[in-house]
Amino acid sequence: MKNELHCAKLMRHGTESEGLSMKDLQEYIKCPKADTHNHLNLGMHYDSYLQWSGSPIPDFPRSMDGLDEMHEIISKYTRPRCRTAEDVVSLVDMSIQDAIEDGVTVLEGSIDIGFVIHFKKDTELFLKTVSGLVDKYAGKIDIRPELGLGKTFDKDKISRWAPELMDSGVFKSIDLYGPEIEDGIDEFKYLFEKAERLGLKKRAHVGEFSDAKSVRRFVEFFDLHEVQHGIGAAQDESVLKFLADRKVRCNVCPWSNVMLGAVTSLKEHPVKKMLDAGVSVSIGTDDLLFFGKTVSEQIYDLVRESVITPQDADRLLNAGLVS
Structure with missing residues (x-):
């Protein structure tokens, strides 16, 4: 409550003296906020990860040549280090602590369905573990687990595990990610229809590297509540209006966009x-490690x-706190 009152006072000051308001980083940290785009296995500072893993990543963090280079680093360094259920818990725990x-x-944090494998394919244990992490930090942060669905992951495993995980009530949203192309999205339509029936928030990654047309197509096809990234929509005023009219929030990660080369610089974001254009936008970390x-x-x-x-900063802070 103290931080909320402090932040409200700060925001009122912003309307009176824009040039002086909310310039200090510590003031932003004190403001209640959401992280609406966070992959929890990669959601910690590099220093936190390095202390845990004992395995440095050369020349890191650094700007990368798109997602391909990022995935090369994941394949070579971070994925091999995460071998057990205990490793998964450690990574998620670090991410939660750094968010706090x-x-x-x-914290609307994504946990990839593939991690069920680390729990020896025991979905009950997986769910119990995720619930345990939510409960562990209940007095400090509102964790809303998201079920991450990789487009390239084994479809048979998704069809076996996803319905049960979604039915559990543990996960509050689903998110589809992978190549930002329309090929294959029809294979996931049934899960988004199920999410609608269950009242789960529906999200998908699109529009970081893909165009405005693809953003609109994904929103329409899956009836998305929110888009993870979505900056490609800025290429077309009509798509921005479409998002604004449908009240679709875009959970944008500016430094991810810069470091992966989706935008040339922060100034050009x-x-x-x-x-x-009236689009609801919140800010997420994406992968804080990177x-x-x-x-x-x-x-x-x-x-x-x-x-x-x-004043825009106030909007970004507030947007993420709106369910």
């Missing part, structure tokens, strides 16, 4: 255009670089 450190009060910037730091950087105004 940033003042995150709502289209988040301001999206906000001005991109090194918390939610607070990203909002601070956007204001400092004059990409957005302090």
Whole structure:
């Protein structure tokens, strides 16, 4: 409550003196906020990961040549280090702790369905473990687990495990990720229809590297509530209006976009255009291990670089807290 009152006072000051408001990073950290785009197995600072793993990643973190280079690093370094259920728990635990450190009060964190394998394919144990992590931090942060569905993961395993995991009540949303192309998305339609029946939030990764047309297509095909990334929509005013009219939130990760080369620089990021078009936008970390910037730091950087105004920053902070 103290932080909420402090943040409200800070925001009121922003309307009176835009040039002076919310410029200090610590002030952003004190504000309640959500991380709406966080892959929890990669959601910790590199220092946290290194202390746990004992396995340094050369020349890291660094800018990368798109997702292919990122996946090469994952395949060579991080995936081999995560071998057991205990490893999965350690990674998620680190991510939660680093989110709390940033003042995150709502964490919509993705846990990939493939980690069921680390639990010896025991879905009950997997669910019990995820629930245990939610309960462990219940007094400090509102964790809303998300079931991550990789487009390239074994479809038979998805069809066997996903319905049970979705029915459990443990997961509050589903997210489809992988290549941002329409090929194969029909294979996941039944899960999004099930999510609708269960009242789960429906998300998909699209529009980080793909165009505005693909963003609209995914939203329409899956009847998405939210888009993970979605910056490609800024290429077409009509798609921005479409998102605004449908009240589809885009959970944007500016430094991920920069470091993967989806945008040329932070100054060129289209988040301001999206906000001005009336699109609901929140900020997520994506993979803090790789991109090194918390939610607070990203909002601070956007204001400092004059990409957005302090009032825009208020909108970004508030948007993530709206269910």
